Amino acid sequence: MMHFLEPEIIAAVGVLATLVAAMLASSRSTVPYWFGLVFSAAALARASMLHLSTHLYGGAVLGDSYSIVVTVFTLLAVMAGLLLAWDPDKYGAEFPALLQLAGLGAMVMGFAGNLILLFLGLELLSLPLYVLAASRRTPLGGEAGLKYLLMGAFSSGILLFGAALLYGGTGSMTFVNFTAVHVVPGLMAAGLGFLLVGLLFKLAIVPFHMWVPDVYEGSPTPVAAFMAFGTKVGAAAALLRVLAFGFSLSAAWWGLMLGYLAVLTMIAGNMVALPQRDLKRLLAWSGVGNAGYVLVGIASHNLLGAQAALFYLLPYGLAILLAFTVVRVLEGREESPVTLASLKGLAYRQPWLAVGFLVAMLSLAGIPLTAGFIGKFYLVRGAIAADQWGVAVGLVVATIVGLAVYFRPVQQMFAPGDGASGRFTVGTGVVLAAAALGTLFIGIYPEPVLHAVIQSARFTWLH
Amino acid sequence: MLAFGLVLIPWIGLGLFLLPKGWVKAGAVVLAGVEVLLFARALLAPMPSSLAVVNWNWIPSLGVHFHLSLDGLALFLVGLASVVTLAAVLASPNKQGPAYYFWILLAESTAIGVFTALDLVAFYVFWEVVLVPVFFLLGGWAAGPARRTALKWLIMNLFGSLFMLIGVVAMGVVHAQETGHLTFQLASLAHTTLVPQVAPWVFLSFLVAFIIKAPLWPLHGWMPPAYSDAPAPVTAVISGVLSKLGVFAMVRVLVPLFHAEMAQAEPWLMALAAVGLVYGAELALRQKDVKMVAAYGSLSHMAMMALGIFTLTQAGLVGATFYMVAHGVMLGGLFLLLGWYEERTGSRALTMLGGLNQSVPKLTAWFQIFALATLGLPGLAGFAGEYMIFQGLIQNNITVAAVAGVILVLAAWYMLRLFQGAMQGPRATGRSPADLTTAQVGLIGALGLLVVVLGIWPAGVTSHLPVLAPPATHALAHASHRKGGEPA
Numbered sequence: 015m016m017h018f019l020e021p022e023i024i025a026a027v028g029v030l031a032t033l034v035a036a037m038l039a040s041s042r043s044t045v046p047y048w049f050g051l052v053f054s055a056a057a058l059a060r061a062s063m064l065h066l067s068t069h070l071y072g073g074a075v076l077g078d079s080y081s082i083v084v085t086v087f088t089l090l091a092v093m094a095g096l097l098l099a100w101d102p103d104k105y106g107a108e109f110p111a112l113l114q115l116a117g118l119g120a121m122v123m124g125f126a127g128n129l130i131l132l133f134l135g136l137e138l139l140s141l142p143l144y145v146l147a148a149s150r151r152t153p154l155g156g157e158a159g160l161k162y163l164l165m166g167a168f169s170s171g172i173l174l175f176g177a178a179l180l181y182g183g184t185g186s187m188t189f190v191n192f193t194a195v196h197v198v199p200g201l202m203a204a205g206l207g208f209l210l211v212g213l214l215f216k217l218a219i220v221p222f223h224m225w226v227p228d229v230y231e232g233s234p235t236p237v238a239a240f241m242a243f244g245t246k247v248g249a250a251a252a253l254l255r256v257l258a259f260g261f262s263l264s265a266a267w268w269g270l271m272l273g274y275l276a277v278l279t280m281i282a283g284n285m286v287a288l289p290q291r292d293l294k295r296l297l298a299w300s301g302v303g304n305a306g307y308v309l310v311g312i313a314s315h316n317l318l319g320a321q322a323a324l325f326y327l328l329p330y331g332l333a334i335l336l337a338f339t340v341v342r343v344l345e346g347r348e349e350s351p352v353t354l355a356s357l358k359g360l361a362y363r364q365p366w367l368a369v370g371f372l373v374a375m376l377s378l379a380g381i382p383l384t385a386g387f388i389g390k391f392y393l394v395r396g397a398i399a400a401d402q403w404g405v406a407v408g409l410v411v412a413t414i415v416g417l418a419v420y421f422r423p424v425q426q427m428f429a430p431g432d433g434a435s436g437r438f439t440v441g442t443g444v445v446l447a448a449a450a451l452g453t454l455f456i457g458i459y460p461e462p463v464l465h466a467v468i469q470s471a472r473f474t475w476l477h
Numbered sequence: 478m479l480a481f482g483l484v485l486i487p488w489i490g491l492g493l494f495l496l497p498k499g500w501v502k503a504g505a506v507v508l509a510g511v512e513v514l515l516f517a518r519a520l521l522a523p524m525p526s527s528l529a530v531v532n533w534n535w536i537p538s539l540g541v542h543f544h545l546s547l548d549g550l551a552l553f554l555v556g557l558a559s560v561v562t563l564a565a566v567l568a569s570p571n572k573q574g575p576a577y578y579f580w581i582l583l584a585e586s587t588a589i590g591v592f593t594a595l596d597l598v599a600f601y602v603f604w605e606v607v608l609v610p611v612f613f614l615l616g617g618w619a620a621g622p623a624r625r626t627a628l629k630w631l632i633m634n635l636f637g638s639l640f641m642l643i644g645v646v647a648m649g650v651v652h653a654q655e656t657g658h659l660t661f662q663l664a665s666l667a668h669t670t671l672v673p674q675v676a677p678w679v680f681l682s683f684l685v686a687f688i689i690k691a692p693l694w695p696l697h698g699w700m701p702p703a704y705s706d707a708p709a710p711v712t713a714v715i716s717g718v719l720s721k722l723g724v725f726a727m728v729r730v731l732v733p734l735f736h737a738e739m740a741q742a743e744p745w746l747m748a749l750a751a752v753g754l755v756y757g758a759e760l761a762l763r764q765k766d767v768k769m770v771a772a773y774g775s776l777s778h779m780a781m782m783a784l785g786i787f788t789l790t791q792a793g794l795v796g797a798t799f800y801m802v803a804h805g806v807m808l809g810g811l812f813l814l815l816g817w818y819e820e821r822t823g824s825r826a827l828t829m830l831g832g833l834n835q836s837v838p839k840l841t842a843w844f845q846i847f848a849l850a851t852l853g854l855p856g857l858a859g860f861a862g863e864y865m866i867f868q869g870l871i872q873n874n875i876t877v878a879a880v881a882g883v884i885l886v887l888a889a890w891y892m893l894r895l896f897q898g899a900m901q902g903p904r905a906t907g908r909s910p911a912d913l914t915t916a917q918v919g920l921i922g923a924l925g926l927l928v929v930v931l932g933i934w935p936a937g938v939t940s941h942l943p944v945l946a947p948p949a950t951h952a953l954a955h956a957s958h959r960k961g962g963e964p965a
Contacts, residue, residue, distance in 0.1 A: 381609060382602035391539070391598075394646045406646075410639040417635050418628065425616055425624050464538040 018068055018077030021061035021085050022121050028053025029114045036107040043102060050096050050110030054117070058089040069127060073188045076127040076255070079470035080324075084124025084251040087327055091244035092117035094335045094449070097441035098342050099236035105149070112142040113240060120248030127259070128187040129177040129209075132252055136173065136216065139248050140166050146237040147229055150349065158232025165215070165225040173212025179205030192260035206261060206268070213256075216249035219309055220279040223302045230298035235345060238294060239338035242301045243331035250308050250327060254320055257312065265315035269400070272313035277408030279306030284415040293352040293423070297337050300378060300419060303412060304330045310393045310405055319396035321471040325464065326393060329377055329385030329456060336374035336449040340367055343436040343446075350434075357423055358431030367438075368427050370446045375420040377453045380413050385456035388464070480545035480593045481531045483515050483555060484603075487582035493575035502571055505578035509566045512559040512585065519547050520556065535599070540649060540659030544596040549941040551592040553802045554725055558588045560927070561717040561809040565710035567920050568813050580610035581714060588718050592725060597661040600730070601638070601645050604690075607719065608634050614711045615703055626702040633699045637686035644682035647675065648734070667733045680738040683731060691723030691779045694753030704772035709816020712768070716775050717809030721801045724782045728798060728945060732786070739789060746787040751880050753780035758887040762894065766825045768815050770895045771808065774851065777884065778804050784881060785866035793869020794945035799938050800862025803850075803931050807858055810924040811847045814840065817917060818899065821910035827898040834900045837912045841900045843921045850928045852892040853885055858928045861935035 031053060036046040067078040095113050099105045119139025126132040144166065148159020177187075183201040184192050192202075215222040230238040261268060283303025290296040307330070311323025344352045344360075344367075361368040377386035390413065397406040426433075438446075456463050486508060493504050519529065535543035547555065562585040566578065587610070590603030608631055616627030645661070652669040653659040660666075671679055689696045704712050731739060739746065757777025764770045782804070785797030817840060819825050822833070834841040850857035863885065870878035913921070931938065 376609070382605045387602075387605075388536075388539075391642070391646065394643060395539075395650060398643070398647050398650045403643075406643050407640075410643060413639050414632065414636050417632055421612070421628060421631060425628070428613070428616065429624070459535075461536050461538060464536065468538055 018064060018066055019075070019125070021057040021064070021082075021089075022118065022125070024053060024057040024060055025089070025114060025118050025121065028057065029111055029118060032111040032114060033108075036111055039107065041102065041107050043107070044100065046107050046110045047096055047100055047102065050114050051093060054089050054093045054096070054114065058086060058093070061085045061089070073190045074126075074128040074131055076125050079466075080251075080255070081121075081125035083324060083467060083470040084247060085121045087247045087331060088117050088120040088124070088244050091120075091240050091247065091331065091335070094243070094339075094445050095236045095240035097445050098239055098339060099234070100439060100441035101347070104347065105234065105236070109146070109149070112146050113237075116140075116142040116146070116240065117244055120244050120251075123248040123252040124255075126252060126255070127189055129180065129189075130187055132256065133170075133174060133177060135248065135252070136170065136212070139245060140170065140216075143237070143241060143245070147233040147241075149237070150232065150234050152232075154232040155234075156232075158229045161225050161232075162229045169212050169215035169222070172208050172215075176205045176208025176210075176212060179208065181205075189256055189259035193263050206264075209256065210253070210268070210272075213249050213253045214275070217246055217253065217308070218302050218305045219275055220282045220302065220306070223279070223283070223305075226302055227295045227298040230301070231292060231294050234349070235294070235338055235342045238298075239335055239342075242297065242334045242338065243327075246301070246305060246308065247327050247331065250305075250312070250323060254312050254323060257315070258320060262315070269313050269315040269402075272309055273402050273405045276306045276309035276313050277405055277412075279303065279309060280409060280412035281306075281415065284412050284419055287419045288415065288422075291353045291355070293337075293341055293354065293357070296354075296419070296423070297334060297341070300416070301334060303416060304334070304378070306412065307390070307393060307409065310409055311396050313405060314396040314400040314402060316396065316400050317471065318392075318399050321468050322389070322392035322396040324471050325467045326389035328463065328467075329389040329453065332449045332453045332456075333374045333377040333384075333386060335445060336370055336453065337378075339442050339445045339449065340371045340374070343367060343438060343442050344434045346434075346436045352434060354423055354426050355431075356434035357426040358429050358433035360427045360433060360435070362430075363433075363435045367446070370450045371427060372424060373450045373453050375424050377457070379417050379420040383454070383457045385453045385460070387457060388460045392464075478531060479515060479519055479528050480547045480551075480589075483512060483547075483559070484545065484586050484590045484593070486511055486515070487586035490575075490579040490582040493579055496575065498574075501575045501578060502566070502569065502573070505566045505582060506563070508582055509559070509563040509585070512589075513556075513563050516552075516556045516559045519552060532595075535596075539598070540653070541598040541661055542596045543599055544662060545590070545593040545599070546595050547593055548595075549943045550728065550798065550945070552941055553798075553938050554592045554721060554805075555589050557721070557802050557805040558585050558592065558718045560924075561714060561805055564809060564813065564920055564924060565713045565717075568713070568816070568917070569708075569710045576613070580613045581711070583610040584614070584714055584719065588722060591722050595663050597645050597648060597663060597666060597730070599661075600663075600726075601642065604641075604686075604722070604726070605635070605638055607722065608638075611715065611719065614714075615707055622702075623706050626699075626706045630699045630703050633689055633696070637689035637696075640682040641686035644679040647671075647679050651675075663730065663733060669734075676735075676738055680731075680735045680742075683726075683735065687723045687726045687731065689723070690726070691720055691783070692776065693723070693750065693779055693783055694756045694776065697753075697776055700776065701769065701772060704775075705766070705768055709812055709819070712816070713809040713812040716772070716812055717805040720775065720779060721805055724779060724786065724797065724801060727783065727786045728794060732789070732794065732945065736789065739787070743787060743789070747784065747874055747877050750780045750783040750787055751877050753777070754784065754881060754884050756780075758884050758891065761891040762887065765827050767818065767827055767895060767899055768812070768825050770827070770891055771811055771815060771851075774888065774891060775804075775808055777888065778808075778851075781863065781866060781881065781884075784877065785862075785869055788866075788869035788873040790869040790872050791945060792865050792872065795939050795942050796862055796865025796867075796869055798942055798945070799865060799931075799935055800859075802938060803858035803862045803928070806924055806927050806931065807847055807850045810843075810921055810928070811851060813924075814844050814847060814921060817913065818844070827895070832901065832903050833910075836910055839913045839918055843913070843918075843925060844900060845896060846925050846928070848892045848896045850932065852889040856929075856932050858931035858935075861932060865935075865939075 032049040035049045039045040122135030144163045147162045218226045287299035311319040377384035380386045380390040529547040533543040587603045587607035594600035612631045761773035782797040785793040853859040
């Protein structure tokens, strides 16, 4: 009965094993990193073999292909984070266990079917990240950690308040019971509102996004890479699940509201990314904009939109991992800030790194033959099928702004000049190659991935 | 498969990065040459459709087919792309690296993709990917404030095509809602009727994208800096091949999918193209830079093609399509000649030069042929296209035909002014530059031969073209609409 949770169980055992390994091994040993990588890979392998749909505890735990897709995406983010951080001297022996723990939180958010588990997953995701964000012992690192902790705790509190109101209104914690039970509309609306604020905060939707640039800039790059992909996967998955299972009957008003927020987020995120000089801040703002794209799919409140939102997480995740890998290589061990000017001449100094970065930017800009285009195409289709023409137009306007954002660094790369260069490690090389090839593969032949995502999103729309 | 081969082979250009430095250009010439040979194969022997067409179920989940076809409409534009690309590669300086040749070949591949695609999404994919190689060709190797030029090209074009993306998706979604079958095949979408509130906007989203890419007045802002900054072979590819994408797409996509909307908006479209015609010619007359005379002249010619298309008559559409091919060869050759001219004199200023016919007689002679072809001398390629477009215009709208007639006189004026200013008169400088080399004469001679062949035997092209005008029933409805009455 429990075997649909096996990937998560493997991951949880992996966390404990990695912790023990970190205690036993010397502080300079890569053994904990290997433990983390092997257990994550095993969980990934197990997850990709599962094909079933079931639930436990009256719908509190939902094991379906939706949660499997969320698990797979999260594990990809965890493994990429580990590979990027493959340097125990620098990041310490406890890094792998913390990162895996955060990943486990995102997975819990993927199968959570009631508010308790949702909150549990959210906190499991957030608490290790508070520590990791502050792990750079510089003023910027401290700022990042403190800001993330304060804002995160605040948003968790709001979410919890919303959950309490929802429980008060319906007498149930389980999503599927929300629509069936006789409801007190005002209380429910307030509860849903607070719940949404908590989740939108994690997803970094305008106007709940102010923490993102400082936290990404101050955090170690592997942590920022995981936050940009893994955290958004967890938050988007939970958001989609709670809205589709619990509130599909009131989709008219939250769909409209999220549509406005999506347009605002996409345009504002890309607009503010435009003048950024620090590459990590640019990627942070681009992450804000891209969260808006994901929200377009959720706001469409139809099956196509759910599929599109879930699918878009992967092209976005691969591209942002690719970009952070380039940052990681260029910043070197001393983590000097990477600006647009340090990209100058990169195409001639390190052509492979430049190719990887080019693929990332093309995908983020949504140029065809990269995964990003398929994602945007799908999102537009969801929005038009939902008759949300304004959202589709907003997406296009934001994408036009995004072009300038993503092609400026590319131009720098081909401009003559002396910028930074850095050395590949095996870890960064693997992430670069895998993410770039994945992006191109999905762009040229998206059918296998689309098929898996379409199968999984079917379960989100019960009504 | 042949259509797919034509699209695929330029990608082998990635291998150029592996070649030793001296072999890069030779490799690019081989690839571009193979493209011309494939076109010749398609032209000379009648093919079973299995050879000319690929139709793969590319992304079943999204209803997208990879449908390419070397049909009569596409065939000669594919030929144009392969010939002009080969000429541009041959005319490129030897010092260029593999990236330059790869981007030129990629531009060829994607242009051929746009010409042959019969699925709207496949069409859109090629339509957008073509921006990337040109972005690098403009930004990476051109002189001066090239980076801004490249960004302007990219953003203006993507502005149009991203709104077109909404139109593309809307066509598919509406078709799926009507028939329950998700597809983007042009043949199926042609039978889709959009609701009146949506139809004009979707039409507009396509139209604006096509106008920007062509470019047509008033959305030609990227054109002057791009034509001016790019090296001559790149300008030849952009003006010869890529500028045809926009007008070609009007024939391929707008006419079958939106003929009702086009007929409705016809007076406005005609007016737009007519203004562009006058505007381009007027500015060409005022330019002091030889390259810009040709660039604005080209803007005027694009408007001429658009006029032919907007007539929605068979003669106009066939004429416009023929003119695309002829214009591509003429302008490709003209820009190559101007590049050699600049190389020899070190200047592009019209007033500074003159009297070159004494020192470079070969260059002068070829320049004269291409200039005369461009201004529409009967017997050369430009005339046949303009004649058919006029036929369509006179059937449709005699006023615009009269305007276009006046512009033909202006066209003769600015081209002759260019020729006189650069080549004739007293010698402006004491230097005597070298004349064309034998290889250059061979190259431009081959293009010149094409100009003559197209001029005296246009039926070689037009007999291949399918029936392009909307069916007669629609034409009747259009006619009654124009008169403002109900159909009889």
